Amino acid sequence: MQYNFNEIEAKWQKYWAENQTFKAENNSDKEKFYVLDMFPYPSGAGLHVGHPLGYIASDIYARYKRHKGFNVMHPQGYDSFGLPAEQYAIQTGQHPAITTAENITTYRRQLDQIGFSFDWSREVRTSDPKYYKWTQWIFIQIFNSWYNKDTDKAEDISSLVAVFEKKGNASVNAVCDEDIAIFSSEEWKSFDSKKQQEILLQYRLTYLAETEVNWCPALGTVLANDEIVNGVSERGGHPVVRKKMTQWSMRISAYAQRLLDGLEKIDWPQPLKDSQTNWIGRSQGASATFKVNNHNAVIEVFTTRPDTIFGVSFMTLAPEHELVSQITTPEQKAEVEAYIEATAKRSERDRMADVKTISGAFTGAYAEHPFSKEPIPIWIGDYVLAGYGTGAVMSVPCGDQRDYDFAKHFNIPIPNIFEGVDISEEAFADKGKTVIANSDFLNGLPYKKAMKLAIYELEKLGQGEGKINYRLRDAVFSRQRYWGEPFPVYYVDGMPQMIAAEHLPIALPEVEKYLPTETGEPPLGNAEVWAWCTKENKVVHNSEINNATVWPLELNTMPGWAGSSQYFNRYMDPTNDNEIFSKEAMNYWQDVDLYIGGSEHATGHLLYSRFWQKFMFDRGFVPKDEFAKKLINQGMITGTSAFVYRVQFSKSNYTIFASYDMIDSFLNPSSKSKYTYENNPLGSYIEQFGEFDFQKIHADVSLINASDELDVEAFKNWREEYKDAEFVLEDGKYIVGREVEKMSKSKYNVVNPDEICAEYGADSLRLYEMFLGPLEQSKPWNTAGITGTHGFLKKLWRLYFDDNGAKFTDSAPTKDNLKTLHKTIKKVEEDIANFSFNTSVSTFMICVNELSTQKCTSKEVLEALAILVSPYAPHIAEELWSQLGNTASISTAPFPTFDASHLVESSKEYPISFNGKMRFKLELPLDINKDQIEEVVMAHEKTQQQLQGRTPKKVIIVPGKIVNIVG
């Protein structure tokens, strides 16, 4: 009987689908286990072999947990809103919904053929109105909430209104806009409805604000900071400029501290936690206010070094700071205005690229030092950012390199306030070694004490307090795109109104063009049926807008992260049309036990999702304030590109393709190439045609065999331009050069899982992806190696079957059989616990090699082996299981139990080392003591031979491990 993988895999995939083998129920006596993958964006290119890596790992874990008796939920879906489908629509007019549906069909087929144990009855698509109904619903909940700092959680907006009605806003401790006027309860009641709405909007967790945004003209949309790489858009690399727009924002900053604290209780990779910590950017220090001389104004600054306050020799404001125009003296006006104009012209990118050039201008105004009362000149400079802190700094040149450089450049004094430190060359910023001097009451104090005292004294003056600042900014939530969730929002007199939840979803309207309108409105501005009728509670034609009962709808759509910030919860009850999820489902599944996905989402999806989860927790919708207990980042699978070398000669148009070693020996004469300058075949060409130059050309990796040899005929047929190519071979072969690069179409190194499945089968693919290396590490794909895992499966099959059929018998397992089996069980369980899937594949190989050598035919052992392998190679395992006579699927068969008694040894082969170097091995019983071991070892002839008459200084014996003889 042959291992016919195509037949076996098709058979079991059909079986699983028909029997809904992996459908998870929302209630069960079994313990729950929720395994989640980051759902894919269904791109037009389909899957390449890199994509399923994380899914295979999570699938192994999910299947293992089923064997261990858990009720496992392992759902899958599609993050199907996104820019590529919209770009395609702009180019072709094809509706993104159609493109998306087609791509999903391809994805589904590709995923199915790999044999994942997904519960497809729970599939979600973010672009499905039935799904985004609940994304819109969450938006409404966020709109109807404010953040109460006293209770440290989000509350319904009605509790805020109640406070306003009772005692105005003076006592309210909320996360809100900064410039809110104080009003009494009487005043609140006297405000008209519009005024009240305006005020509430300043407190809501999502609010409209005129924000400076990253506008990308080429894409016609606003980009988030994490969608910009090196000043250009992540997608397409288009330039990005700053622009003011009215946008929805999410008050994620309210959660900064809790997002930080929450990291401590979740088992996520440290680098990912570090990058979130970094992104949130907590810094502890103080705020201080400086009076401006001859003005009513004060400048508020944030500093992490209040201990250095006596080192202040100037202040710097961001050019955009609102005080600049007020305090600038007439003499300095021209210079200051010229500087502001110059900085405004410079794009963000220029400013970033040009950090070293120091620029600024003096305002002519002076501030008063809070303690010394000395006048301090006020400057403006673009090294101070308007968007961080207060947009103003107290400059301490002796303690901050940027202030130092600025002071040097403009000849501002640099007073030294550090004891025993030379600051003639650079600023001194080592907090640990700081001892303050020349600072009045702070003299002689180290950093921490000086900081505390400075804050205390500032508070006494009423000119400052201890403060914590965060880098994390509120998240802009509007996008000028078509293919995203519409907001459930219409506008009355310019004030946003939420559509009642019962009328959701508000479906995306049809448009003729997917581009922004001529007047610069988002693509939804092209929709003709996009107005809200408050009488009929439905979307109606724009012509019906009467500003009485029919109002215009919001034209922006939500960003990509909206849909992905709630999908893990929606999976728990994905078809519920009445609620986002039932209480029962949520109470059963609670949270994600294992989440696997790429690290590129560290500060995007994974931060926003944690934010929404905390919000949902505050409002009582979910029982956990962190959505995923454990997270693993799978590494990227890179491609192994193949290169051919086209050689051109200086004296002729003649070109040839030279094999790798010939080029290599010219480039690296020192390398171990088989050619020397004399015997290189290129030599004769050079004599004839002159010096050469060469080009590296990507060749399609499918034309290369396992020995890096190019199929020359196939290459000629590959592309028209190579039809008549001439090759210079080595030993009759053309060897390509190889390099590891990111998988991409243009590099011809993309490997499609379809071909691998057809040629070697899904089980081989699954094993190989795991076998490549540690899950979290990035590693190159090389199809050649798959023969290793494929060969293993054939060998596994031959343990059960030969040409005459089944080999397994009811014979009792031998001692060796059991030893091999239990060794394997132990190792595989440890490996799965550590997500070390690569080493369990080698363990299987060792196990099968050993059982083959032992000629094991015991059904007892072979049944257990099938279960062990089943999470990794489920198709062959199911087939073996059923051939062994079982009628049900292997998927819930209990995992074999490890029994240590089979591994007990009576003796051990000790390595005998001399001065730490292993010289020979000696089999010794394990039940003898140290003295006895020493006696046997010392008496051994090889020991005497090694010692050559010397007496050892010391003999180290670690029973069960090693013997080391020193001397």
Next chain:
RNA sequence: GCUCGAGUGGUGGAAUUGGUAGACACGUUGGACUUAAAAUCCAAUGGACAUUAGUCCGUAUGGGUUCAAGUCCCAUCUCGAGUACCA
């Protein structure tokens, strides 16, 4: 610049608490089977020297701790990821 991670044969990688470095594969070489190829099986495979026995060198580099270091400590170099005037 800062933060984090990583450097082991020709290649992917293994070595879980310091205790036999290179498991398991790929590739390569030789052999068996075959008209031949594929497939399969067997053997060798870190490097150098040595007929054998064996010896020496080897985990990026240089130091250190230890009976013993890929593993721990210090310094340096290289690569990768994130972040960037954050006061």
